[in-house]
Every structure is written in C-alpha cells, then in structure tokens.
Amino acid sequence: MNDTPSPLRLDGDRLFILDQTLLPFAKQEVALETGAQAARAIATMQVRGAPLIGAIGAFGLALALREAADDAALERAVRALGATRPTAVNLAWALHRVGTHVRPLPPAARAAAAWREALAICDEDRAANRRIGELTLQLMQAITPRSDRMNLMTHCNAGWLATTGWGTALAGIYLAHAAGIDLHVWVSETRPRNQGLLTAWELAGAGVPHTVIADNAAGQLMREGEVDAVIIGADRVAANGDVANKVGSYLKALAARDSGLPFWVAAPWSTVDEGCAGGASIPIEARDGEELRLVRGAAGRVRQLGRDSPVANPAFDITPAHLVTALITERGIVDPAQGMPEGVHFANTSERNDPQNLK
Numbered sequence: 001m002n003d004t005p006s007p008l009r010l011d012g013d014r015l016f017i018l019d020q021t022l023l024p025f026a027k028q029e030v031a032l033e034t035g036a037q038a039a040r041a042i043a044t045m046q047v048r049g050a051p052l053i054g055a056i057g058a059f060g061l062a063l064a065l066r067e068a069a070d071d072a073a074l075e076r077a078v079r080a081l082g083a084t085r086p087t088a089v090n091l092a093w094a095l096h097r098v099g100t101h102v103r104p105l106p107p108a109a110r111a112a113a114a115w116r117e118a119l120a121i122c123d124e125d126r127a128a129n130r131r132i133g134e135l136t137l138q139l140m141q142a143i144t145p146r147s148d149r150m151n152l153m154t155h156c157n158a159g160w161l162a163t164t165g166w167g168t169a170l171a172g173i174y175l176a177h178a179a180g181i182d183l184h185v186w187v188s189e190t191r192p193r194n195q196g197l198l199t200a201w202e203l204a205g206a207g208v209p210h211t212v213i214a215d216n217a218a219g220q221l222m223r224e225g226e227v228d229a230v231i232i233g234a235d236r237v238a239a240n241g242d243v244a245n246k247v248g249s250y251l252k253a254l255a256a257r258d259s260g261l262p263f264w265v266a267a268p269w270s271t272v273d274e275g276c277a278g279g280a281s282i283p284i285e286a287r288d289g290e291e292l293r294l295v296r297g298a299a300g301r302v303r304q305l306g307r308d309s310p311v312a313n314p315a316f317d318i319t320p321a322h323l324v325t326a327l328i329t330e331r332g333i334v335d336p337a338q339g340m341p342e343g344v345h346f347a348n349t350s351e352r353n354d355p356q357n358l359k
Contacts, residue, residue, distance in 0.1 A: 004126065004165040005205075007052060008059075013115065015059050019046045020161060024201035025298045032056070035064025035077050042091070043084040045193070049162020050235045050271055051125050054090030057081045058098045058121050062114035069107035074099065086283045087244055087316045088235040089273045094121055122164040128268040128330035129166035135328050136172025136231065136266055140181070143262065146225050149182040153218060156190045156246035157198040158233025158266065168233040168266040170202065172328075177208045185210040186227060188218055190246055192292045192313065215248055219255035230256045234267035234327075241321030241336025242279030247314050253323040262325040269329045279318035287313045 007018040009029065016029045021044065030046060032038050038060025041047050047056045064077035078095050085091055098117045102110040140150060158169035166174070176183055185203060187210050189196040196212060203210040213221065221227055230252055236244040243249070243265050256263040276282060292313050293305035305311065321336035328334075 004130075005160045006126075006165045007047065007161050008055065008122075008164060010119075015063070017041060017047050017056065018161070020048055020198065021046050023161075024197050032059070032063065034067065035060045035081065038063055039081050039084050042081070048195070049157065050088035050090040050233070051129070051163040051168070051268060052161075053085055053088055054094035054270065055118065055122050055125060055164050057084075057091045058094040058114070058118035061095060061098050062111055062118055065102070065111035065114050069110040071103075071107075074103065074110065085285060087285045088271075089276075090235075090268075090270050093270050094118075097121070125163055125268060125270075126165040128270075129163050129168055129171050131330040132168055132266050132268065132328050133166055133171025133175045135330075135333055136169075136264070137175045137179070139262070139264060139326060139328070139333065140172060140176055140183075140229070143228055145228050149184055150176075151184050151186065151226055151228050153186040153188065153221070153227045153230045153252070154199060155188040155196070155215075155218075155230075155232050155249050155252055157195040157202070159199055159202040161198050161202060162233060167202075168268065168328075169231045169264075170199070171266070172231070173203075173208060174206060177206065183209070186218070186221060187212045188215050188248065188252070189213065190248060191215055194296070195246065218252050222255050222259040222261055227256075227259070227261060229262040229264060231264040231266060234265050234271050235316060236276065236282050237265070237267060237272045237327065237336075238276040238278045238282060238321075239272075239274050240278045241324060241327065241334075242282070243319045243321070243324060243327075243336075244279065244282045244284070244316045245319065247317045250317040250319045250323075253319045257323055263319075263323060264326050264328055265319075265324050266328040269331050272329070279320065282316075282318060284317070285315040287315045289313050 009016040015032045019028050019030045042053045060081050078099050098114050101117045102113050159167035187196045187199045200212050234243050234245050253263045289311040292311045294301045295304050324336045326333050
C-alpha cells in the first residue's frame with residue numbers, strides 16, 4: 001500500500017488482514033468478505049490497535065453495505081461493528097465518519113462510497129503516523145541518554161501492526177534507527193494478551209535492538225537508570241488529557257514519574273474524544289476470563305487456571321493527564337497538563353523533557 005509494512009492488504013475490491021492471533025509464531029493472511037467477518041476480526045483481535053480497528057471498521061461497513069444498503073441495514077451494520085470494542089474511540093469515529101458520508105447517498109451508491117472513504121482513512125492514518133514519528137524523533141533528540149545509547153520503554157504494541165502503517169509509539173523509533181541513532185527498546189510483555197511479543201516481532205524484523213521484559217520488571221529498570229523515556233500508544237484520549245491504553249500503562253506512568261522520566265503518549269488526533277470529559281467516562285472493556293486462565297504459546301494453549309477460577313480481565317486502564325509529559329499527535333506535541341483540546345498548548349520539547357520540570 002505504501003513505503004511501510006501494513007497489517008492489511010487490498011487486492012482490487014478485496015480486503016486481506018494479517019491474523020495477529022497467530023503471531024509471532026505464524027504469519028497468515030485472512031480474507032474479509034462480509035461485515036460480519038470484519039466485526040469478528042475486531043472482536044477476536046485478529047486485528048487490534050485503535051487506528052487499525054477504526055480502518056477495519058470502515059472497510060467492514062463498506063462490506064456490509066455490499067450485502068444490503070438500505071437505511072435499516074446501514075444502522076444495523078454500524079451498531080454491530082461499533083459494539084465489538086467499546087474503549088478504542090477510533091472505531092466509533094471511523095464508523096461515524098463513513099456513516100455520515102454515505103447516508104445522503106442512494107443505497108446503490110453507498111458501498112462504493114464507503115470503500116473510498118475507508119481508503120481515505122488509511123491514507124490519512126499513515127500520513128499522521130509518519131508525522132507522529134517525526135515529532136517523536138524531535139523529543140528523543142532533546143534528551144540526553146543516561147548511558148552510551150538511548151534506552152526507551154514501551155508497553156503493548158503500538159507499531160505498524162496496530163495501525164495501517166508506521167505505528168504510533170514505534171514510528172519515532174523506526175525513524176531514529178534509520179537515522180543511525182544508537183537505541184535500545186525495553187519491550188513489556190503486556191499480559192495477558194502478550195502484545196509485547198508483537199512489538200518484539202516487529203522490532204526484530206526492522207533490526208532494532210530490544211529486550212522483552214516481564215511487566216513487573218519495568219519499575220526496577222527505571223529505578224536503576226536503565227530507561228531514558230517511556231512511550232506508549234493510546235486507545236482513547238479524553239478532553240482533559242486522560243489516556244486510556246492497554247492495562248499496565250498507568251503503573252508505568254507512576255514509575256516514570258517517581259523516577260523523573262518522560263512519559264510520552266503517541267496517538268493520532270482521531271484518538272482524542274472531545275466529547276469525553278475525562279478518564280472516568282471512558283468505558284473499560286472487560287474481556288473473557290479465559291484469556292487469563294490460558295497461556296498461549298507456539299505449541300498451542302495451556303491451561304493455568306481452572307475454568308471456575310474467578311478472574312478479572314480489564315483490557316485497559318486510565319493514566320491521568322498530569323502523569324503524561326507529552327501527547328504526540330500529527331497536529332503537534334500537546335501538553336495535557338495545560339488542558340485540551342480547547343486552547344491546546346504545544347509543549348516546549350526541551351523544557352518538558354527535563355525531569356526538573358515534571359509537575
């Protein structure tokens with residue numbers, strides 16, 4: 001599709017996705033031919049990452065409209081796709097955008113128009129992510145590493161697998177590596193879905209030095225001075241700057257603050273929910289407890305807890321705005337502590353990355 005790897009591929013009017021439930025052990029494409037198949041791919045996390053599920057939701061709506069495109073069918077498809085993942089706002093944003101675009105059109109024209117709008121969303125996402133990477137690189141260049149190389153830490157997977165290309169949190173890392181900057185990435189495993197393994201798979205493919213760590217090792221590494229900055233993606237950013245991301249992000253933000261480290265959040269502006277006042281209003285998806293009771297590996301799944309063992313499996317947590325050093329978007333580097341989105345303040349990169357200036 002362009003100059004960066006992508007987890008989706010188009011062949012004319014056909015859509016193929018990289019099945020991320022099989023990674024990093026097997027690489028396999030799956031064709032999506034109906035709206036129901038797109039909804040299932042999102043719900044089962046064959047595709048994941050806020051920007052990517054937004055794009056697949058848009059294509060899924062186009063596929064659904066190929067089957068039936070009257071007003072009732074359109075609304076049913078929007079509801080079915082939108083119900084698959086409630087936390088990531090990009091999905092609702094993309095469905096609203098495509099739905100608004102096609103509603104005034106006659107039913108016969110809706111499917112093709114929706115497909116074109118989905119293509120536009122992909123083009124805009126890749127351009128936004130590239131810009132996010134450039135701005136992240138500026139932040140990286142403004143800090144002084146504590147050792148002979150720059151050590152970054154990330155959580156979950158916010159690379160090209162989570163978007164239509166480039167990634168968000170990893171985009172700047174790829175650009176820095178290409179520019180010859182000596183860097184290393186601490187990759188949090190991100191239990192229970194282990195999306196950190198996807199990040200490690202991506203980084204290995206790009207030749208970026210990295211080390212996978214147990215989630216609970218993150219704080220100690222920060223305390224020992226082995227980390228220069230933490231960077232994550234986001235699934236939703238509230239109007240006050242609170243950030244919803246994969247569960248475990250909040251703990252890393254707390255450890256980063258205590259260690260005097262920058263904590264950066266990289267996300268396209270479509271992830272900002274201007275209608276959501278704060279983190280308390282963000283719905284937190286509760287996923288199936290079997291994700292925690294079973295451990296997945298190359299040989300399949302192994303049960304570590306009985307089916308009747310009570311578990312809690314929140315997929316996301318909320319990091320308050322005051323713990324976020326900078327929100328990196330394609331529109332600029334936003335200081336959430338100054339309030340957003342009205343009167344957005346673009347952070348002074350050197351100032352905001354000086355631990356003395358962390359509030």
